[in-house]
Amino acid sequence: MSSGKFDFAPLLPAGLPAPAAKWTGLAKYSFVGGNNDPEHVPVEGLIEAVNAVLRREGKTLATYGVASGPQGYRPLREFLTRKLQRDAGIECSADDILIVSGSLQALDLVNATLLARGDTVIIERDSYQGSLNRLTRLGVNMVGIPLDDNGMRIDALSGALADLKQRGITPKYIYTIPTVQNPTGTILPETRRKELVKLSQQYGVPIFEDDCYADLIWDGRRPPAIYAMSQNGGVIHIGSFSKSIAPALRVGFIVAPWEILSRMLALKTDAGSGALEQMVLAEYCTPHFDEHVPKLTRALRAKLDTMMEALNEHFGTTAEFDDPKGGIFLWVKLPDNVDTLRLYQLALAAGVAINPGPEWSTDKRYAGSRLRLCFASPSHDKIREGIAVLAEVCRKEFGVPARIANVEKRARTSS
């Protein structure tokens, strides 16, 4: 019998991802991740909802899938059918919806259903890190399509599809975050959505529509979902309660024709997502969602204003950004000499966490001097303080911004 600690290493199969890092807490100034505004989690409403639904239906927790079967708590799916019809123009029934453990699980199920190593997908050049990392890990080739201030450029998409066709490659899907894009904050207008659907039909490539920020639009107006515009059923639509209510609940959903939804359901082998969260959401959202969301978006818009003001004050013209149409992120361009992967490390050491651009793009060079900042989670004061610290770190290392808060600074000299 050998003594000492058991060694798992020889048992690990090839191809596992690198081990996860231990969590060491949030940075003092945390502008990373998709965290939401803690002041706008509707805590009181959720408490009332949990009490009411448990009193009424708590005993159904004795059964896997409560009394609703494997696609998720039926009243939540019914709430979604009404909401999706009204807001996004999607005509679907509760049977077309699969509730999942956050839309991250939706990404995994769609990918597991459609992708094999060596496949090609089309994706917006700047996109969600969670999607990019999954595709990299699956050994899938990504063709990045540039965006402008109206989202994915359809002329570039058309060129890419034609080019791939010429090379005998049919991409497995076109992945898009059309309604408040992550990280750029753009909204794909209706005309572009129509063109996108046309191209998808012309080339026989389905569209994977990730709509998780669609509730967080400043003026509350959104174009119809791409899912609603397609005539041929070639769109998979996913959404989430993470951004409108709270990410820690881990409740998302997939809307898709049964032919493909049934394949995803067969791959969802966890015996259903947490029922209590689904029950509480249905109970809370059915009467309160519509009054909650405008309060949340007003608060988010105010934080965005604070962040843009702080960037203007501390970075001046050094930091370039467009005013996003909604959401929780600002996508910022710094001068070309700023390497945001390096800035990320130095800023973290000074207590400021940022998302470096290369992790959010298929084009690492293009994104090399860009960064993504989440403004939803920190307080207004933390936003102001954190951006001031970030500017100071950036100036010391890269010599920009040369002026901070209107005071001229000398770039770092090597001494």
Ligand SMILES: Cc1ncc(COP(=O)(O)O)c(C=O)c1O
């Ligand atoms: C575009 C996009 N899709 C999916 C997700 C996953 O969200 P969740 O699993 O919390 O629903 C996120 C999270 O930030 C996201 O930005």
